[in-house]
Amino acid sequence: MNANVTAVPGHRHSEASEIHEQRELGFWLYLMSDAILFALLFMTYGIMVGNTAGGPTGKQLFSLNNAALETALLLISSTTFGFASLSSRQGNRSAVLGWLAITFLLGAGFVFLEIREFLGMIRAGAGPDRSGFLSAFFTLVGTHGTHVSVGLIWILILSGQVALKGLSLPVTSRLFRLGLFWHFLDIAWVGIFSVVYLPGLL
Amino acid sequence: MERHGLASYLIGFVLAVILTAVPFWLVYTHTLPPSRIMWIIAGAAVLQIVVHLHFFLHVNFTTTPKENLLAISFTAILIFLMVGGSLWIMIDLHQRMAI
Numbered sequence: 001m002n003a004n005v006t007a008v009p010g011h012r013h014s015e016a017s018e019i020h021e022q023r024e025l026g027f028w029l030y031l032m033s034d035a036i037l038f039a040l041l042f043m044t045y046g047i048m049v050g051n052t053a054g055g056p057t058g059k060q061l062f063s064l065n066n067a068a069l070e071t072a073l074l075l076i077s078s079t080t081f082g083f084a085s086l087s088s089r090q091g092n093r094s095a096v097l098g099w100l101a102i103t104f105l106l107g108a109g110f111v112f113l114e115i116r117e118f119l120g121m122i123r124a125g126a127g128p129d130r131s132g133f134l135s136a137f138f139t140l141v142g143t144h145g146t147h148v149s150v151g152l153i154w155i156l157i158l159s160g161q162v163a164l165k166g167l168s169l170p171v172t173s174r175l176f177r178l179g180l181f182w183h184f185l186d187i188a189w190v191g192i193f194s195v196v197y198l199p200g201l202l
Numbered sequence: 203m204e205r206h207g208l209a210s211y212l213i214g215f216v217l218a219v220i221l222t223a224v225p226f227w228l229v230y231t232h233t234l235p236p237s238r239i240m241w242i243i244a245g246a247a248v249l250q251i252v253v254h255l256h257f258f259l260h261v262n263f264t265t266t267p268k269e270n271l272l273a274i275s276f277t278a279i280l281i282f283l284m285v286g287g288s289l290w291i292m293i294d295l296h297q298r299m300a301i
Contacts, residue, residue, distance in 0.1 A: 021267075028270050032277040039281040047292045068226050075218055078258055082211035183258040187251055193222075194247035198229045202236050202243075 020173035027177045031184050034147075038188050041140040042195055049200075051132035058133075058200025061126055063117070067197040070113050071189065074148075077106035078186040085179050088172050096162050096175070103182070104155045107148055114145045141196065144188050151185060154178050214257025221250040 049058070084099035118138070121127065128138035158178055161171050225243045228234060234242070255261040261274065 025267065025269050025273075029273055032273045035277050036280055036284070039285050043285040043288050046289060064226065064230060071222055071226075075215070075222065078254075079211055079215045082214075082258060083208075086208060086211070180259060183254060186258070187254045190222075190247055190250050190254065194225070194243050198225055198243050199240060201229050202232075202239055 016169055020169065023173065024177065024180075027180060031180060034184070035188075038140075038143070038191065041136075041143060042191055045136040045140045045196065048132040048136035053131035053133075055131040055134065056124075056126045058137075058196070061121055061124075062197050062200045064197070064201050066113060066117055067193050067201075070110050071193055073106045073110040073113070074186050074189050077103045077110070078183055080106065081179055081182045085175065088167055088175050091167055093162060093167055096167065097159055100155055100159045100162070104152060104159075107152050107155070107182075111145060111149055111152065114141070114148075118142070137196065141192060144185065144192060147181075147185050147188070151178070151182055154181070210257050210260070214253055217253045217257070218250055221246045221253065 080099050080103045084096050084103060087095035087099055118141075121134075126134055128135045155178065158171070158174055161174070165171050225239070225246045228239045228242060232239075260266070261270070263271070
């Protein structure tokens with residue numbers, strides 16, 4: 001296996017770095033299974049989108065500005081996580097912590113906007129129990145939001161490890177896998193605004 | 203090592219911004235017929251996913267381990283079969299019910 005893709009300083013092909021390469025592959029396989037899960041939720045949404053049961057449609061419920069703001073927050077956070085990965089490779093611990101903190105705030109802003117949107121819809125009588133369309137919408141977008149929330153907790157835990165343990169091999173290896181997770185969630189969001197929000201508002 | 207450096211993230215970010223701004227702007231202004239905007243949304247999404255895979259996840263054909271590429275290909279086939287097959291059946295069913 002080629003070690004160039006890992007953030008792990010794996011020039012010395014030690015036993016430890018090999019274990020972390022295996023973990024990277026294992027995590028990659030998890031991400032692929034997650035991609036299948038999201039693909040099937042997208043498919044369910046595509047089938048259910050017309051089944052509004054006389055209730056509100058996407059055009060009445062979605063806000064283009066809110067979707068654009070969420071997209072911007074997540075895309076910028078993906079880039080700032082990239083800067084954290086670069087700082088980790090340069091061994092700059094305080095820069096890693098700084099970029100992780102910015103990534104966390106951007107991700108938290110995204111989750112805040114999503115929860116506000118969900119609550120607004122539920123208060124307006126457009127909760128997941130209103131129609132097949134809304135069940136599929138809340139399942140798909142909610143699953144993504146849950147992933148982002150778990151990612152936020154993971155960022156907090158890993159920031160603690162970077163602060164306490166420093167940029168050791170296990171910590172940088174975990175940081176690399178968290179990076180895969182975070183960038184992957186941005187890809188899932190590209191699917192969400194392209195399948196849910198933009199066609200819904202067209 | 204420089205291959206995955208700062209430039210990679212910045213180029214990826216700029217391309218992603220363009221590929222996001224174009225479909226959002228089209229939906230905001232409705233300057234084209236809806237069916238054509240749908241195609242542009244779909245095209246921009248596919249391109250943006252490729253941009254993310256390449257510039258953020260650093261997937262490519264030289265440094266990415268073979269196992270990872272194999273896993274991506276297998277996932278793509280599974281998604282194509284399951285999503286394509288289900289949509290085929292459900293759209294067909296929908297048309298038959300409408301008659």
